[in-house]
Amino acid sequence: MMADHETALARLNEELTRPPFHQVLRPRAVDVDIQKNMVTIALEYRDELARTPGEKTFHGGVIAAFADLAGHAAVAIKIGKMAPTIDLRIDYLRPVDASALTAVATLIQAGRSVARVDVEITDSRGRKIALSRGAYSTI
Amino acid sequence: MMADHETALARLNEELTRPPFHQVLRPRAVDVDIQKNMVTIALEYRDELARTPGEKTFHGGVIAAFADLAGHAAVAIKIGKMAPTIDLRIDYLRPVDASALTAVATLIQAGRSVARVDVEITDSRGRKIALSRGAYSTI
């Protein structure tokens, strides 16, 4: 049985608070679309996430971590448990200077042993900042 | 002229303190091998880097960020400047339960427009935890 939209969103936000490292990143789920297997997560800029002092430049490692956690969320919504990352590719499309990022993670495949997720990360103005594609172990 | 080993190591450690996000991660350069184009960086476990509360599990996003910054360091040592990441692949080989990680980053190619770096991340017992391979823009 699938939980409805509000319940799924609340549960995802609760799960996002659990990993201690997420208290550094503070991701916030803003939408869960169960039909489309999509999850939308926001990440607000804070100075400790920057690459360059005094500029709203999200560090490349922060973007990678954001892509990774969004991918996990898209798998978890579908299969109801955490699936370890097998591998992850991140493409950095442009440098960031933004007060927030949004990741839209779409589950491409949920197989018996492997799931795949695509993530698109955009900035406050809607420009594509980064893409990721990952394989996750669903066994 | 190449700086000697101690100078290169000291300079790398200074550069590693600059990005604000590195005050979260606190990476520490432990070796620079200019002949082999290799850089070795250590990352100590702290609770805020964990995936699971109460366990020395480095979050997958922390591992990705660690791979990314080690890759940057290997390029910077060679070309003397920061090269933006074009793309990065990370392979997660096993879950982590360790008090520290070590990344050895090897510059594979330093072309006029693209550099490539391989990173191997091991835990305190020398087991391979993750591998990464990245392309960096050297223009």
Place this chain on the structure above:
Amino acid sequence: MMADHETALARLNEELTRPPFHQVLRPRAVDVDIQKNMVTIALEYRDELARTPGEKTFHGGVIAAFADLAGHAAVAIKIGKMAPTIDLRIDYLRPVDASALTAVATLIQAGRSVARVDVEITDSRGRKIALSRGAYSTI
């Protein structure tokens, strides 16, 4: 000035015949959408492209080659020249048993030094067979 649709399609098909290896694969451009930066290419099954004797299984290497050439086509339509592949990731979603494959290649970014292309490969029944994402050098 952009060539119109028919001219672009004819030119692409002419270019696809040029590489000697394409006489093995025999790809055929079926659509060029200049507005959307998309190219659609078909690949008919022939026994010499198989992985398993007597089955319409396209070899994984054939799928990789197909993804690569479709990616090149999407870049070439935009920038008017061949751009060498920097790197390419291919995700194999399911085994193939089909009389033909279709690749839809979408140019995601055409920067001064790097282009990115996503390719989706489907079989005769419209099922996703493979995805690829590549970085190409546009210098």
Place this chain on the structure above:
Amino acid sequence: MMADHETALARLNEELTRPPFHQVLRPRAVDVDIQKNMVTIALEYRDELARTPGEKTFHGGVIAAFADLAGHAAVAIKIGKMAPTIDLRIDYLRPVDASALTAVATLIQAGRSVARVDVEITDSRGRKIALSRGAYSTI
């Protein structure tokens, strides 16, 4: 029980002749190192493998296919069966102009569900042409 070196090499060469597409590529196993989990495979240039007419340029798709089959060989030598590719990354380091290529495939991990293989492809002069890293399903 592990077959000895000559037997393993002969068996690999026999298996390499089986896929119909390999009659196009004609890969030839030249070494199997069971201790190091390494397989070495050669690929001779023939005109139908070229990208540019009249030049000994192996097509990028041929290089991708060569990397893929070398990866499969490294897994098969270890686990005794064919393991489907989950995903594959290929890095193209330089254009090729060579009468032959050599792929050295090293099994990095052979887990219960996933294997990983690194492949290094060099030309007749020993220069690195391409690298690949792949994940394979061992279930």
